[in-house]
Amino acid sequence: KNEVEQSPQNLTAQEGEFITINCSYSVGISALHWLQQHPGGGIVSLFMLSSGKKKHGRLIATINIQEKHSSLHITASHPRDSAVYICAGVFNTDKLIFGTGTRLQVFP
Amino acid sequence: NAGVTQTPKFRVLKTGQSMTLLCAQDMNHEYMYWYRQDPGMGLRLIHYSVGEGTTAKGEVPDGYNVSRLKKQNFLLGLESAAPSQTSVYFCASSSIRGIMGQPQHFGDGTRLSIL
Numbered sequence: 001k002n003e004v005e006q007s008p009q010n011l012t013a014q015e016g017e018f019i020t021i022n023c024s025y026s027v028g029i030s031a032l033h034w035l036q037q038h039p040g041g042g043i044v045s046l047f048m049l050s051s052g053k054k055k056h057g058r059l060i061a062t063i064n065i066q067e068k069h070s071s072l073h074i075t076a077s078h079p080r081d082s083a084v085y086i087c088a089g090v091f092n093t094d095k096l097i098f099g100t101g102t103r104l105q106v107f108p
Numbered sequence: 109n110a111g112v113t114q115t116p117k118f119r120v121l122k123t124g125q126s127m128t129l130l131c132a133q134d135m136n137h138e139y140m141y142w143y144r145q146d147p148g149m150g151l152r153l154i155h156y157s158v159g160e161g162t163t164a165k166g167e168v169p170d171g172y173n174v175s176r177l178k179k180q181n182f183l184l185g186l187e188s189a190a191p192s193q194t195s196v197y198f199c200a201s202s203s204i205r206g207i208m209g210q211p212q213h214f215g216d217g218t219r220l221s222i223l
Contacts, residue, residue: 041219043214043217044214088150096153
């Protein structure tokens with residue numbers, strides 16, 4: 001059974017810290033999405049990547065298909081980064097399996 | 109910039125009642141999806157549609173029906189609500205179904221409680 005696992009489940013940080021959220025998955029993935037769910041519930045797509053690294057502002061996502069692992073990094077974290085971060089693997093080119101999310105709280 | 113709009117945002121039902129959740133998108137996307145989100149679990153696909161007039165079952169379709177009569181709208185129906193259907197429901201749309209380079213755009217969710 002395809003499975004996507006995230007770690008840690010919960011993460012707290014002080015403003016300015018470097019944050020890493022991890023996502024591991026079973027075989028068959030062709031790409032991976034990183035999503036952000038705001039405290040109010042809305043979900044926003046951050047990245048979709050199939051290899052290497054992508055960067056957008058203070059957010060960096062990396063993936064290693066062979067090692068079945070992806071990471072989301074946040075540099076110079078800020079309280080407004082507080083949210084739930086979700087990874088979702090693309091299996092068989094069209095099936096998304098979502099992780100359970102990592103709840104991040106950044107304190108000033 | 110509306111994107112994906114879900115109505116209602118909150119609803120409380122009694123067991124056995126029926127209701128319809130409406131999802132509307134203004135991005136001319138072909139693909140639309142209904143997910144449910146439960147504590148401790150990832151988003152799970154209920155039903156999806158690859159175009160106007162089409163629907164298909166996802167991972168957890170039992171107890172739900174859907175319709176896509178117009179390209180911009182995707183309706184999720186509960187014919188006889190059960191407490192197990194208490195959840196947060198998300199609608200999403202994409203121009204290509206979940207594959208490379210095409211992220212899904214999500215609505216803000218509908219929080220549904222069944223008593």
